[in-house]
Amino acid sequence: MSDLPQPSRRQVLQLLAGMPLLPLAGSAALLGGCALARQSDATHVATSFSGMAAPSLENPAAMATNTVGSQMHVHFSDGATRSFRLAYQPFFLTGQYVPDGNGGTILAGGYVDIRNRPIIDRSVHGKERQCFSDGPDGSSLLSVPGAKVKGVNGNTVFAVVQFEYTTRDQLGAQTDKNNAYGTLPSPIAVLTLDQDPATGKLSLVKYHNVDTSQAHGLWITCGASLSPWNTHLSSEEYEPDAQFIEDAPFFKTFSRNLYGDEGRANPYHYGHLPEVTVHADGTGSVTKHYCLGRISHELVQVMPDQRTVLMGDDYTNGGLFLFIADRAADLSAGKLYVAKLDPGFSLDPAAPGAKLRWIRLGHARSDEIEKLADTLKPSDIMTVTKSEPAEPGFMKIYADGIANWVKLKPGMEKAAAFLETHRYANLVGASMGFTKLEGTTVNISDKVAYSALQNIQTSMVRNHPAWRASVNITVDKAVNAGGIFAHDLRGGQRDTDGNAMDSEWIPVRTRALLIGEDMAADALGNLANPDKIANPDNLKFSETMRTLFIGEDSSSHVNNFLWAYNVDTRQLSRLMSVPAGAESTGLHAVDSINGWTYIMSNFQHPGDWSDKLHGKVKAQLDPLIKANYGDRFSAAIGYLTAEPVQPSLMKKTSA
Secondary structure, eight states: SSSSSOHHHHHHHHTTTTOOOBBOOSSSSHHHHHOOOOTTTTOOEEEEEEOOOOOOTEEEHHHOOOEEEEEEEEEEETTTTEEEEEEEEEEEETTTTEOOSSSEEEEEEOOOOSSOOOOOEEEEEEOOEEEHHHHHHHEEEEEEOOOOOOOOOOOEEEEEEEEOOOOOOHHHHHOOOOOOTSSSSOOOEEEEEOOTTTTEEEEEEEEEEEEGGGGTTOOOOOHHHHOOOOOOOOOOSSOOOGGGGGGGGHHHHHHHHSSOOTTTTTGGGGSSSSEEEEOOOOEEEEEEOOOOOOSOOEEEETTSSSSEEEEEEEEEEEEOEEEEEEEETTEEEEEEEEEEEESSSOTTTTTEEEEEEEEEEEEEEEHHHHHHHOOOOHHHEEESSSSSSSSSOOEEEEETTEEEEEETTTHHHHHHHHHHHHHHHHHTTTTOEEEEEEEEETTTTTTEEEEEOOOOOOBTTOOOOOOOOOOOOBSSSOOOOOOOEEEEEESSOOOOOSBBBSOOEEEEEEEEEEEEOBBBOOOOSBBBBSOOOOOOEEEEEETTTTTTEEOOOSSSSEEEEEEEETTOOOEEEEEEETTTTOEEEEEEEEEEEEEEEEEEEEEOTTTOOOOOTTTHHHHHHHHHHHHTTTTGGEEEEEEEEEEEEOOOGGGEOOO
């Protein structure tokens, strides 16, 4: 180390204007005596990352767990650079028993019914046990004024974690079948974390299951975001198709698991936006909003006005949706819009892209749509058939890649807009042609939003049966690896009827930012270039780091990755590899909580094998993953940590 005076930890924090770019954790010993010498007036100017190589079968253990070999570099105005080795720290694995805050324990990721009673896996006689999830997904990290929870010695911090689904029951595991998707009501947990003020380390103190009974239970909760008013905005993905619910036996199983009655659950109660409020005692409550459209909600982003909500739609023949609330920090009423693209859609990042116009679908209050959901049958709203009818008045559309013929019932526009949103958006001429438009996030400084297209295929590809030229979303060849699109945001916009849109955060143009690259299988089995993104899903942007974080849900990479993309330097860095067959989920970039920065990350369904993708690695990796993750029933919830590199590796460039 230099013989210059060493600043204290507190001085380092002050240098970074209260936002140290350090997800510092792991243990205090790792952090001792690591402050980089520099002049006291030096300020943070940039953050960069050095990526890691993708793991290979030369080290199969690295492919069978979360592997981190990347570094973060914090650059200062005096030319100094402080570097940190990144690592991964889980809070727990699902299926473990963790503290409930009352002196007892609770099953992490455990499923409960509408009366909060454990749901039991009885698929294998003699091995009955409570069902638990291998699919943790959206998470938020936050603090609450006045929080006080027994057992916290430092700062009280909360994480909200939702569990999307479980892949298989015990019988399914024996037969290697994925047989449990969509059959269980999704739990959401509030974690009380003890934040060490000196190191930023987070330790689990209490796990609380949120009571979802007032929201009719929850369905396939996928991505999530933190609202500007400090609540957790959840999602209900792949809304059950009410028009053909009899063709969905898994929904009957869901209803039986939730209510004890396979006919009790109403499909119109699912496919909406749940909002979780965390209370000062470490408990939480949920409100489901029914006025943001019944779509395949993946991950929404609320803009800084606290009214404008951009929504992903994880669906084939999906759309880009927008909601403008009547009041700030209140999603209980507002106007719903869907995008119509002008010509110009392109996968070329150098192309200007396509102009976006907005069709107003309607205005509604959440309570009035919930009442419609309670009282209307699908046939009350519209007539839908999958074969061409002889009678006139039907419009042919594609829903989830399947041809539908649709006729709206008179006077049912509002009900259709908010309960049959996909079909109604087709009827009014929206550009319903995206495939799996997933996570969204916003770069506030540049006034740009980002959306992940997990796949660019089927309904987007010219002459595919589900493609329509009129929607202006067309590529000549599929890119199964998907890509990320940027949306320029502006105010002063009008909808297609000429009415003013009351927001300064309206997407006006969409353009390609990063596109994956399909390829023939390499020696490991990758079907997309491992040094580029593939099948992006979770997106989060850090204003302080000027970095877009990208989590993959890939059917193209043998191991999925967590990436960092600097929007100024355009450098793409691989930060972490998750276990083979797993999906990178739960991404949340937190610029500052009590002066510490965190990158939250989960993964789900390790060892969920695809013969096409994993045929070359399964035999070697399957026993390792089973040993690491409870016979493939468990998955991890956690965050990235940072350990300072050795002093000899710290560099100071000329000012």
